[in-house]
Amino acid sequence: SQTIHQWPATLVQPVGSPLSLECTVEGTSNPNLYWYRQAAGRGLQLLFYSVGIGQISSEVPQNLSASRPQDRQFILSSKKLLLSDSGFYLCACEGWGNMDYGYTFGSGTRLTVV
Amino acid sequence: TQLLEQSPQFLSIQEGENLTVYCNSSSVFSSLQWYRQEPGEGPVLLVTVVTGGEVKKLKRLTFQFGDARKDSSLHITAAQPGDTGLYLCAGSTGNQFYFGTGTSLTVIP
DSSP states (O other), X not given: OOEEEEEOSEEEEOTTOOEEEEEEEESOSSXXXXXXXXXXXXXXXXXXXXXXXXXXXXXXXXXXXXXXXXXXXXXXXXXXXXXXXOEEEEEEEEEEOSSSEEEEEOOOEEEEEO | OOOOEXXXXXXXXXXXXXXXXXXXXXXXXXEEEEEEEOTTSOOEEEEEEOXXXXXXXXXXXXXXXXXXXXXXXXXXSSOOGGGOXXXXXXXXXXXXXXXXXXXXXXXXX
């Protein structure tokens, strides 16, 4: 089964500053990768997904962008953060986990824009 | 947009009680997953159901996929404090997963 590494765990950034969140995957090759954002205690909003190197699909127009420079690396970026970008960001990989087929998630990044 | 509504949104019960969480949609899904998420962590996959009417059991948890593959339920027997968390359902159309609105469960010792 695959493992997702996501960092940093927490981040406090001023409005207008840039952002780079990184996600790497172990245990699989050519995975479908996803970036989600989660409001406190609620469901997940899909931001971007990628089916391969350099292939990015955006679900929600926003202040963010994503890139996939390597097969098992997925990066979420912003040139200038807004207050509304605050949230819990999760990277996910689709495939067979320990129990069943679905998503394996990273441990998340709590972003606070001040 | 594929909308998955979960109910109840919040649930607080005493240890030892039984509970059921529902996940409903007007859309048909090829499969449906259930996840549990603890605060500050990513969701963890509990089960995937793929056949209409399918029932899967995972210890004290019972998952059922509706006959029409539009809805699902999660039943927990004799809830324990370790069951506390946010429960999320997610439906797949084959191209993408759509997540439900979430049910926050608190089991009081």
